[in-house]
Amino acid sequence: MLDKVKGIVEKNDLEHELFGNLLTIKYGRIGARVKIKYDYASNSYVCNCGEYGLVFSSLIFFALGFHTMHQTNLSWVWGSGYVAGLMFGGAILNLFIIVLAHMQILDLKVQLREIGVYLKNGS
Numbered sequence: 586m587l588d589k590v591k592g593i594v595e596k597n598d599l600e601h602e603l604f605g606n607l608l609t610i611k612y613g614r615i616g617a618r619v620k621i622k623y624d625y626a627s628n629s630y631v632c633n634c635g636e637y638g639l640v641f642s643s644l645i646f647f648a649l650g651f652h653t654m655h656q657t658n659l660s661w662v663w664g665s666g667y668v669a670g671l672m673f674g675g676a677i678l679n680l681f682i683i684v685l686a687h688m689q690i691l692d693l694k695v696q697l698r699e700i701g702v703y704l705k706n707g708s
Contacts, residue, residue: 586623590630593696610693617686619693621704632694632704634686639679646676 587608594601600611606623620633650672694704 586625587621587630589700589702590621590697593693593700597693597696612686612689617682617689619686619690630697630702630704631707632690633707634683634690636683636686639683643676643679646672646679650676 587603587606590608591601591603594608594610602609606625608621610619610621611617612619618635620635622631622633623629624631650669653669653672690704697704
């Protein structure tokens with residue numbers, strides 16, 4: 586049932602893998618992965634960008650970054666310098682991946698609507 590979707594993905598030269606009723610698309614080198622699944626029960630296509638896990642890890646990175654900045658018993662390098670900066674950078678990178686995946690999936694959704702395939706957001 587994912588033959589139409591696979592045709593559009595190949596037409597756009599996107600890196601993808603097909604496993605039964607699950608098509609995984611990888612956007613770029615950053616690692617944004619989009620999963621398109623055909624649900625036999627509802628006869629629909631479900632799209633998942635993995636945003637819940639990335640948002641949760643971003644929140645954890647922000648919390649750890651703020652916590653690390655306020656530690657007074659650690660040295661300057663570990664307390665408020667590089668480690669906190671790396672944590673904030675990781676959190677911002679995760680949020681950037683979410684935005685990137687959603688922007689790129691919009692173009693794919695438009696192309697799929699033209700052939701009669703409508704993607705629902707879900708898991």
